Amino acid sequence: MCAVHLASFLLVALLSASSHLLVAGSHQDQEFHGAAGSRIHLQNPHKHVVHCSRERSRAAWEAIDEYLMPFVEKEKYELPSKCRLRPDNDMFREQEQHKIHFDINEWRCGFCKKAFRAEKFLDQHFENRHNNLLDNSEGRCLADLCGALHCDLMMEFKKPKSKCSAAAAVRNRHLCESLADSCFPINQGLAASHLHEFFLRQFCDAHTCDRGAKPFPKGGRVSKFLHRSCVPYALMLMLFQVITNEATSDRCNL
Numbered sequence: 001m002c003a004v005h006l007a008s009f010l011l012v013a014l015l016s017a018s019s020h021l022l023v024a025g026s027h028q029d030q031e032f033h034g035a036a037g038s039r040i041h042l043q044n045p046h047k048h049v050v051h052c053s054r055e056r057s058r059a060a061w062e063a064i065d066e067y068l069m070p071f072v073e074k075e076k077y078e079l080p081s082k083c084r085l086r087p088d089n090d091m092f093r094e095q096e097q098h099k100i101h102f103d104i105n106e107w108r109c110g111f112c113k114k115a116f117r118a119e120k121f122l123d124q125h126f127e128n129r130h131n132n133l134l135d136n137s138e139g140r141c142l143a144d145l146c147g148a149l150h151c152d153l154m155m156e157f158k159k160p161k162s163k164c165s166a167a168a169a170v171r172n173r174h175l176c177e178s179l180a181d182s183c184f185p186i187n188q189g190l191a192a193s194h195l196h197e198f199f200l201r202q203f204c205d206a207h208t209c210d211r212g213a214k215p216f217p218k219g220g221r222v223s224k225f226l227h228r229s230c231v232p233y234a235l236m237l238m239l240f241q242v243i244t245n246e247a248t249s250d251r252c253n254l
């Protein structure tokens with residue numbers, strides 16, 4: 001194939017992939033903006049009613065997985081069963097683990113293998129078809145812990161910062177400290193004691209109206225932002241390499 005034609009074809013493919021990425025991103029943002037409260041109420045009386053936001057539970061789980069679990073694993077510590085941060089205390093965990101993400105526009109249900117073009121449609125499918133699998137018992141709604149776990153930050157809300165509420169900061173800090181006490185009881189050994197201290201610094205200290213305090217000062221796994229920004233650049237680099245190689249081999253064939 002002529003190098004010029006190949007280059008145009010690859011560039012068109014790249015632009016199309018980028019636009020899909022942007023569209024997917026904006027859909028995700030809209031979805032996140034729609035989920036304002038941690039509680040949702042479904043109108044259809046025939047549905048299994050779940051009063052817990054899946055989106056906010058997912059954000060809470062992401063905060064735990066990214067900014068807490070690497071440190072828990074490093075200490076080889078097992079979270080006690082009464083700890084609400086345990087994966088099996090998240091009512092959506094089993095469904096979330098049955099999401100198969102083949103491609104940017106292809107999601108599959110791990111229970112029945114049905115395919116969807118966006119994650120939000122798979123979420124709706126879980127709600128319509130597989131909600132009988134949810135154990136909606138007390139204390140299994142991770143979204144209820146969002147105040148402590150900085151879910152809004154995880155959901156990358158772009159809205160301008162509202163004025164800090166001292167009362168909300170105190171409430172969130174209290175919830176945060178109670179999680180530290182139940183998940184890392186200081187009388188349960190050295191690892192629990194280390195992690196108790198760590199949890200206060202990583203999650204709880206930022207619940208203040210003091211602008212200097214930022215959540216997650218100890219870092220986490222590889223940042224999602226970094227991952228998102230690197231993938232398109234890596235793709236672009238690979239395409240240019242292919243184009244250059246093809247152009248060189250065309251020149252050699254002349």
Ligand SMILES: [Zn+2]
Pocket residue numbers: 109110111112113114125129130
């Ligand atoms: Zn299914």
